[in-house]
Amino acid sequence: MTTAAEAAETPEPMNDGLGWSEPEIAELARLAPGLLPGRIMTCDPVGALVLTELGATATTYCATLLLAVARARSVGRLWPKPGDRVALRRWPDGPVTVEGVVA
Numbered sequence: 001m002t003t004a005a006e007a008a009e010t011p012e013p014m015n016d017g018l019g020w021s022e023p024e025i026a027e028l029a030r031l032a033p034g035l036l037p038g039r040i041m042t043c044d045p046v047g048a049l050v051l052t053e054l055g056a057t058a059t060t061y062c063a064t065l066l067l068a069v070a071r072a073r074s075v076g077r078l079w080p081k082p083g084d085r086v087a088l089r090r091w092p093d094g095p096v097t098v099e100g101v102v103a
Contacts, residue, residue: 018051019085028087028102035087035099040080045069048098050086059088059096 020028020037028035038050038057047060061069065080072079080086085102 018053024102032087032099035089037102038086038088038098040082040084040086040098042082043080048080048086050088050096050098052088057088057096059098062089062097062099065098065100 018037018039025037028037036052038052038059041049041051041056043049047058049056050059069079080098080101087099087102089097089099091097
């Protein structure tokens with residue numbers, strides 16, 4: 001049985017609904033400041049509908065990711081796909097881009 005003191009010392013795992021843990025969010029902030037966590041709901045060759053902490057948002061893919069997708073498709077792999085965790089950039093003028101897929 002867990003005592004109240006033990007429960008206070010043991011942090012509850014974060015459930016953000018996106019599949020990201022607190023350490024993963026901290027690591028994203030450390031490695032890529034300014035990028036936000038998300039999870040792909042639906043996608044097509046032009047962009048994706050991504051779930052974020054603020055709700056669903058329509059996104060496009062950054063140029064680097066488009067190149068990676070083209071290379072992956074050339075070897076028969078479709079990527080990204082629904083359910084993938086992604087790093088997003090929200091641009092000051094409004095658009096949101098998927099900057100990368102997080103393994």
